[in-house]
Every structure is written in structure tokens, then in C-alpha cells.
Amino acid sequence: MKDGYIRVAAASFDTSIANVKNNGLKICKLINDAYENNAKIIVFPELCLTGYTCEDLFNQDRLLNETKIQLQTIINETDNKDIVAVVGLPYQHLNSLYNVAAVIHKGKLLGLVPKTHIPNYQEFYEARRFESAPKNNTTIIFNGKNIPFGTHYIFASSTNPEFKFGIEICEDLWLPDSPSIKLALNGANLILNPSASNEITTKKDYRRLLINSQSARLVCGYIYSNAGNGESTTDVVFSGHHIISENGTMIKESSGFESEIIYGDLDLKKLSSERRKMTTFKSYYDYENIYFDSTNLDLKTTYYYDPHPFVPSDHTLRAKRCKEVFDIQTHGLMQRLQATGIKKVVIGISGGLDSTLALLVCTMAFKNLGYDNKDIIAITMPCFGTTSRTKNNALGLMNELNVTSYDIDITESVKVQFKDIGQNENVHDVTYENVQARTRTEILMNKANQVGGLVIGTGDLSEVALGWSTYNGDHMSMYAVNVSVPKTLVRYLVDYVASLYHGQKLETILKDVLDTPVSPELLPQQDDKIVQKTEDIVGPYELHDFFLYHMIRFGDEPHKLFRKTQLAFKNKYDKETIKKWLAKFYWRFFTQQFKRSCIPDGPKVGSVSLSPRGDWRMPSDANVKEWITEIEKL
CATH class of the missing domain: 3.40.50.620 (HUPs)
Incomplete structure (x- = not known):
């Protein structure tokens, strides 16, 4: 991450609803592709390991148990790979089922971040099966290891101080009290969002406006990965509309309605500098940091700088x-x-x-x-x-x-x-x-x-x-x-x-x-x-x-x-x-x-x-x- 440049990716694939093993194989392939392209982060859609539209199948032990098996397979696949993979899946903790994002790096499960806001209106009825995230951070046992579980975590590189990210999931972004606000105030320069937002007319325009606006308000990079091919069923259609935004500027956007991985180069030092100047951009210290070791990469960036920053080209x-x-x-x-x-x-x-x-x-x-x-x-x-x-x-x-x-x-x-x-x-x-x-x-x-x-x-x-x-x-x-x-x-x-x-x-x-x-x-x-x-x-x-x-x-x-x-x-x-x-x-x-x-x-x-x-x-x-x-x- 020399000079603050980092390459990030948002990806979707032809999801096979409830075929967890098949989905896991596709996730592993995309992680390898992103790693070969020098990406440091790849974000997958919400509940992508099982498919978002499994409905009551989420209560089936066979589905949940296979999900854990394939999660471990993905973790093993990332061994010795310096790339953060964020994968959506269902996970049971105590008596409740949670919609979570697994954060994986170099063969380790760094943490599980559950969704905070569970929609239960119009075509969404997640509250039938999923519980909202617990208020406090806790720990779960996954394959014999203690794993952080909660929403009040910042994932931070121990070697690159600007490389800090937090996670919110789909609906979390659409609310006035979105988790990304606190995540940014606690130092996250990047917000990652695994999402399953269906497609209806004009929704893509609103989604684009929402993400760019949020990245501007929070002076952050925003990586939004949306469910796509294979998730469409019954009354809903998904297009795989991915967005990578930086401080209000669209860096990359997927074409939609096809399985796609998009890349974007972000300048984290620039974001850090912008926040440092804004004395009203306060720092909070009430979230825990989860550290990981990410090596420096002298990225041959494709980042675009306008040669005439004072003069619009249009x-x-x-x-x-x-x-x-x-x-x-x-x-x-x-x-x-x-x-x-x-x-x-x-x-x-x-x-x-x-x-x-x-x-x-x-x-x-x-x-x-x-x-x-x-x-x-x-x-x-x-x-x-x-x-x-x-x-x-x-x-x-x-x-x-x-x-x-x-x-x-x-x-x-x-x-x-x-x-x-x-x-x-x-x-x-x-x-x-x-x-x-x-x-x-x-x-x-x-x-x-x-x-x-x-x-x-x-x-x-x-x-x-x-x-x-x-x-x-x-x-x-x-x-x-x-x-x-x-x-x-x-x-x-x-x-x-x-x-x-x-x-x-x-x-x-x-x-x-x-x-x-x-x-x-x-x-x-x-x-x-x-x-x-x-x-x-x-x-x-x-x-x-x-x-x-x-x-x-x-x-x-x-x-x-x-x-x-x-x-x-x-x-x-x-x-x-x-x-x-x-x-x-x-x-x-x-x-x-x-x-x-x-x-x-x-x-x-x-x-x-x-x-x-x-x-x-x-x-x-x-x-x-x-x-x-x-x-x-x-």
C-alpha cells in the first residue's frame, strides 16, 4: 500500500441457491483472481455462500452445517494470500440466527460482523428468520478458535495505519443511523457493504446516489457488492449492481445483470488527510480494533488524477x-x-x-x-x-x-x-x-x-x-x-x-x-x-x-x-x-x-x-x- 494506494474489488457470481459447496468453489476462484490482480480487499454479496433467497431453508441444519464447512474451505484457500475476503452467510449464535459477513485474511477468520437493521417490509421479510445484531461485541467458537462477533469492530492493518475498514450490511446503509457513521468516526477509512438489493425501476439511480453521498459524508472509500445472477426468484430480480466510491466520486460501477468482478484503486492517504483537516470530523474510541498483518505493495495504480483540478473537463x-x-x-x-x-x-x-x-x-x-x-x-x-x-x-x-x-x-x-x-x-x-x-x-x-x-x-x-x-x-x-x-x-x-x-x-x-x-x-x-x-x-x-x-x-x-x-x-x-x-x-x-x-x-x-x-x-x-x-x- 505504498503512498496510500490500495486496489479493492467487488464481486458476484452465478449463485446456486442452497448449493453451498458450488457457491464456495466460485468464491474461492474469485478470491484467487482478485489476488492475482493485486487487490487487497474483495467483497462478496450478502448471504452469498448460501444464496440470499433461501427463505425458510435458512432453518435447515443441512444448509447451516454445510455453510460452516465451506466457510472453512474458503478460509483455507486464503492461506498465505494477503487479501481480505468478505463473504456473506447465515450463522447461528446461541439461540438466534444472524445474517453475517465473515472477514477472512491469510487463512484466518478475523471476525464475524452481523447485520444490524433487519428489514421486514414490502418484498423483504428477513425478520422471519434473522435476529438483529447484539448490542455488544462478544466471542464465538468456530472450529475450536475464539472469533470476534459483533458490529463494534474496526479491522486495522498493523503495518499501514490508513488501512482500516468497517462493515455494514445492505439495509444498514439505508437507515438514518447507519453503522458506517460510527465506524468512520472510529477511524475506518473504508466501508465494506455485502448487499442483496433487488432491482426495480430507478432503484439503481437512488442506490448510486446513496452510496456516493455516504462516502462523501464520511470521507471514506465505499465498496458495495450486490447480489446478482442466480438470486432472482419468485417476485424479485437482482442485477449485481456493484459500486466503488471514494469521497463522493464514483470510481467504478458494474454494468449489471451479469456476473462480474470490478476493481477500483483508492487513495487512503488522501482520505486520511481530508479528515485530518476537518476539525469537526471527531474521533471516537469506543470500538475495538482487530489487527491483521498486510504487507506493503507498490501498486502500479490506474488511479486517475485530473491534470487540471481547478478546471472541469466537461x-x-x-x-x-x-x-x-x-x-x-x-x-x-x-x-x-x-x-x-x-x-x-x-x-x-x-x-x-x-x-x-x-x-x-x-x-x-x-x-x-x-x-x-x-x-x-x-x-x-x-x-x-x-x-x-x-x-x-x-x-x-x-x-x-x-x-x-x-x-x-x-x-x-x-x-x-x-x-x-x-x-x-x-x-x-x-x-x-x-x-x-x-x-x-x-x-x-x-x-x-x-x-x-x-x-x-x-x-x-x-x-x-x-x-x-x-x-x-x-x-x-x-x-x-x-x-x-x-x-x-x-x-x-x-x-x-x-x-x-x-x-x-x-x-x-x-x-x-x-x-x-x-x-x-x-x-x-x-x-x-x-x-x-x-x-x-x-x-x-x-x-x-x-x-x-x-x-x-x-x-x-x-x-x-x-x-x-x-x-x-x-x-x-x-x-x-x-x-x-x-x-x-x-x-x-x-x-x-x-x-x-x-x-x-x-x-x-x-x-x-x-x-x-x-x-x-x-x-x-x-x-x-x-x-x-x-x-x-x-
């Missing part, structure tokens, strides 16, 4: 996401304007993506508030690296949006600064670049004072993460509308707004902005072409956004993040390229925290934010050595 969902984000940005700015009573804003426009998006947010906020667009003071400030393309796009935007525009060439002002501090203007170093950025911010701040307005910041989340801004330059503003929007999403937001102006000149300008290389334009242009491309310096933004998302959301160690990135970008970047930019990301992220510690207010739009007042509090002097050392070992 066009419809992406449009919906863009509208949500743009609305949040707009209404955040509206609130700031209303709260301060200020009706003017000042914004620097470069002709690039970030400032374009910020200007679009301003114009929408003013429209919603009924303010005059002429009170949006937009200033473009060309200097050494400005090309006619970006300048013309900046002026075109301002003209089409009908804002008050200024074209202030800062070249002479910058040269005065160079003279004052003794900077050689032929030396294109960091001072050469930053004087330009600070001069622009100085103009914006002074203009805001002059007109009684707010300076609107344009920097985005990716730049904040990398510290790709000039301290006391574009790093500062009075309200930063893009501060939690990642670079990979900015492009789609501008494209979304462009679609609102379809057929108009503004759309054409916005499309050209989208096609312009990302650049601060601080180095002298050559032949009116951009020579300074941001991604050549800091690396691809799509990689940095991926690093940022997984580092902040899940607290991944560098080796885990490296592995995730390889899975997500396996057809685009080689290992050395990923390693290079991963090291750059960590170095910049740590060393630039001092800039984040004093960034201005701005609206939080997603689950990842670096605001020092809420989501990310980090000492500015934290040392990055531990992270870089691990990357060097990759």
Missing part, C-alpha cells in the same frame, strides 16, 4: 464553474464598494489575462450596482517591454467597456528612478524589472487618492503561490479580485465572459488576449515581439497549479506529489521535467511566504486559498530543506 460543468467564480468575484467587489461607500476604482491594464479579468469583474460589479462605468479609471502604463499588441488590446478593452482610460508612458519616470538609485539601465536585472512594477503601482495608488477610489489588484492565485509579484509593486492593492483564482482557470473565465459578448468587437479583443503569451513585459521587446515568457522562467502553470492543489488540499509529501503528477501528465511531461519544476515550486512556495503574509483582501472562490487571514498560515521563515532533500532522492 464543457457544461466548466461553463457553470466559470459563472460561479465570476459571480463570487463580482459580488465580493460589490460588497467592498458598498461597505466603503466608494464608487470609483482604479485598475492597471496591461493587455494580459489577469488585468483583463479584473477589469471585466469591475464592469460587471458596476453594472449590477448601477454605477457609471466612467468611474472605472483604467490605466495602461507602457515601458521598455510593452508591445503594440498588448497595448492595443488594453486600449481596445477600455474603449469597448466605456471606462475612463489613461495611457501613461512610464519610461521617463523609471529612468529618473534609475538615476536616483544609480541603476545602469543596460543591466536587465531584478532591479531593472521591479522599478517598473513599483512605478506602476505608485501611479495607481496616487491616482486612487486623487479620485477617491480603490486600487483593484489583478494578481492571481498561482502568482501568489509562487511569489511571482513585486513586493510593494503589483503585490499590493486595496482589493484583489483574482487572488484565489488559479492561472489555469483565469483563461477559461476570460473565455466565458467573451462568450457573453458573442459577435461584438469586445469578443475579438478578448480572444486575442487569450492568444497572447503570458508575460510581465519587463524586459525590452525585440521587433515589437514579447521576449520574456513567464512559463520559461517559473515553469508551466498547469504543473504548478496541480502541485498547489494537491499540496494544500492533501498535504502530500513530495514523493507522493511526484507520483501523482506522473499519473496525471504521463503523456506530456517526463520524470526529469516534473522533478525540476516540483523543486522550483517548493523553493518558491517556501521562500515567498513573506509576500503572502501581507496580501490584500480578496474573495475566496474555491477550496484552495492562500489568504493569511484564513486558509493558509505559515511562518515566513520556514525552512524548505526537508522537502528539497526528498525531491533530490526521487
Whole structure:
């Protein structure tokens, strides 16, 4: 289970009702198949060893005795196999018959977990034969060995702390007080459910919704194995609808109406990380742990990671996401304007993506508030690296949006600064670049004072993460509308707004902005072409956004993040390229925290934010050595 990855399986087979030996043979074969496919868990349906629909045959000694014999056969079959098999069967304890799940591992019966909620309505009448689980854990004797029996057990790997699971059976899931709630609070990252849920119209949709919702609520992996072929009899039909879900996301689903084994790879470390962050996800300590020894497996996982976690790949969902984000940005700015009573804003426009998006947010906020667009003071400030393309796009935007525009060439002002501090203007170093950025911010701040307005910041989340801004330059503003929007999403937001102006000149300008290389334009242009491309310096933004998302959301160690990135970008970047930019990301992220510690207010739009007042509090002097050392070992 290296890096937290585990492969799990849910299976059904052509059940032969009451032919226990035949069913046992099929179960053994599927266990072997799953083991050969590197699964660590396989879950079978409820009462599958006998068949769920045996009805009053469950009271026949011949059936129950043969069940014990075949259970031992299955246990023997798993000897020396590092796979957990969960098998449903009837079992008598004292005076009562229970519907139980047997937990088997490496030739041992780890425990029997009885069903808690026994349905007795509509087509279900289990209460005619089965008793609800006893309230307290107890012990039974099976073939001369003491075996735990009860529902208050967590099955835990002694070698992998995240590998913990609990069991509930079919109907248990459908109740408001489902056992899985307590199981999760007691540390179970996986919930296993042997089930026999019959098929009627729309039930599959509800079942899918129920399981995905439960896995989301409990921040867990959920493995649901449902009775299928051979169980259909009299008035009921079963389809073998299996589901593997992780934290609300469907990982795998069976096609149904055929015997099938499905596999899914889950990330248990990710689940553990999500719970750790949620201080409201309390820990309970009233269940017993049953430990088993499961060896580490370096799984060649098929786990899917979206290379662009901030941007939905589906066009419809992406449009919906863009509208949500743009609305949040707009209404955040509206609130700031209303709260301060200020009706003017000042914004620097470069002709690039970030400032374009910020200007679009301003114009929408003013429209919603009924303010005059002429009170949006937009200033473009060309200097050494400005090309006619970006300048013309900046002026075109301002003209089409009908804002008050200024074209202030800062070249002479910058040269005065160079003279004052003794900077050689032929030396294109960091001072050469930053004087330009600070001069622009100085103009914006002074203009805001002059007109009684707010300076609107344009920097985005990716730049904040990398510290790709000039301290006391574009790093500062009075309200930063893009501060939690990642670079990979900015492009789609501008494209979304462009679609609102379809057929108009503004759309054409916005499309050209989208096609312009990302650049601060601080180095002298050559032949009116951009020579300074941001991604050549800091690396691809799509990689940095991926690093940022997984580092902040899940607290991944560098080796885990490296592995995730390889899975997500396996057809685009080689290992050395990923390693290079991963090291750059960590170095910049740590060393630039001092800039984040004093960034201005701005609206939080997603689950990842670096605001020092809420989501990310980090000492500015934290040392990055531990992270870089691990990357060097990759």
C-alpha cells in the first residue's frame, strides 16, 4: 500500500441457491483472481455462500452445517494470500440466527460482523428468520478458535495505519443511523457493504446516489457488492449492481445483470488527510480494533488524477464553474464598494489575462450596482517591454467597456528612478524589472487618492503561490479580485465572459488576449515581439497549479506529489521535467511566504486559498530543506 494506494474489488457470481459447496468453489476462484490482480480487499454479496433467497431453508441444519464447512474451505484457500475476503452467510449464535459477513485474511477468520437493521417490509421479510445484531461485541467458537462477533469492530492493518475498514450490511446503509457513521468516526477509512438489493425501476439511480453521498459524508472509500445472477426468484430480480466510491466520486460501477468482478484503486492517504483537516470530523474510541498483518505493495495504480483540478473537463460543468467564480468575484467587489461607500476604482491594464479579468469583474460589479462605468479609471502604463499588441488590446478593452482610460508612458519616470538609485539601465536585472512594477503601482495608488477610489489588484492565485509579484509593486492593492483564482482557470473565465459578448468587437479583443503569451513585459521587446515568457522562467502553470492543489488540499509529501503528477501528465511531461519544476515550486512556495503574509483582501472562490487571514498560515521563515532533500532522492 505504498503512498496510500490500495486496489479493492467487488464481486458476484452465478449463485446456486442452497448449493453451498458450488457457491464456495466460485468464491474461492474469485478470491484467487482478485489476488492475482493485486487487490487487497474483495467483497462478496450478502448471504452469498448460501444464496440470499433461501427463505425458510435458512432453518435447515443441512444448509447451516454445510455453510460452516465451506466457510472453512474458503478460509483455507486464503492461506498465505494477503487479501481480505468478505463473504456473506447465515450463522447461528446461541439461540438466534444472524445474517453475517465473515472477514477472512491469510487463512484466518478475523471476525464475524452481523447485520444490524433487519428489514421486514414490502418484498423483504428477513425478520422471519434473522435476529438483529447484539448490542455488544462478544466471542464465538468456530472450529475450536475464539472469533470476534459483533458490529463494534474496526479491522486495522498493523503495518499501514490508513488501512482500516468497517462493515455494514445492505439495509444498514439505508437507515438514518447507519453503522458506517460510527465506524468512520472510529477511524475506518473504508466501508465494506455485502448487499442483496433487488432491482426495480430507478432503484439503481437512488442506490448510486446513496452510496456516493455516504462516502462523501464520511470521507471514506465505499465498496458495495450486490447480489446478482442466480438470486432472482419468485417476485424479485437482482442485477449485481456493484459500486466503488471514494469521497463522493464514483470510481467504478458494474454494468449489471451479469456476473462480474470490478476493481477500483483508492487513495487512503488522501482520505486520511481530508479528515485530518476537518476539525469537526471527531474521533471516537469506543470500538475495538482487530489487527491483521498486510504487507506493503507498490501498486502500479490506474488511479486517475485530473491534470487540471481547478478546471472541469466537461464543457457544461466548466461553463457553470466559470459563472460561479465570476459571480463570487463580482459580488465580493460589490460588497467592498458598498461597505466603503466608494464608487470609483482604479485598475492597471496591461493587455494580459489577469488585468483583463479584473477589469471585466469591475464592469460587471458596476453594472449590477448601477454605477457609471466612467468611474472605472483604467490605466495602461507602457515601458521598455510593452508591445503594440498588448497595448492595443488594453486600449481596445477600455474603449469597448466605456471606462475612463489613461495611457501613461512610464519610461521617463523609471529612468529618473534609475538615476536616483544609480541603476545602469543596460543591466536587465531584478532591479531593472521591479522599478517598473513599483512605478506602476505608485501611479495607481496616487491616482486612487486623487479620485477617491480603490486600487483593484489583478494578481492571481498561482502568482501568489509562487511569489511571482513585486513586493510593494503589483503585490499590493486595496482589493484583489483574482487572488484565489488559479492561472489555469483565469483563461477559461476570460473565455466565458467573451462568450457573453458573442459577435461584438469586445469578443475579438478578448480572444486575442487569450492568444497572447503570458508575460510581465519587463524586459525590452525585440521587433515589437514579447521576449520574456513567464512559463520559461517559473515553469508551466498547469504543473504548478496541480502541485498547489494537491499540496494544500492533501498535504502530500513530495514523493507522493511526484507520483501523482506522473499519473496525471504521463503523456506530456517526463520524470526529469516534473522533478525540476516540483523543486522550483517548493523553493518558491517556501521562500515567498513573506509576500503572502501581507496580501490584500480578496474573495475566496474555491477550496484552495492562500489568504493569511484564513486558509493558509505559515511562518515566513520556514525552512524548505526537508522537502528539497526528498525531491533530490526521487
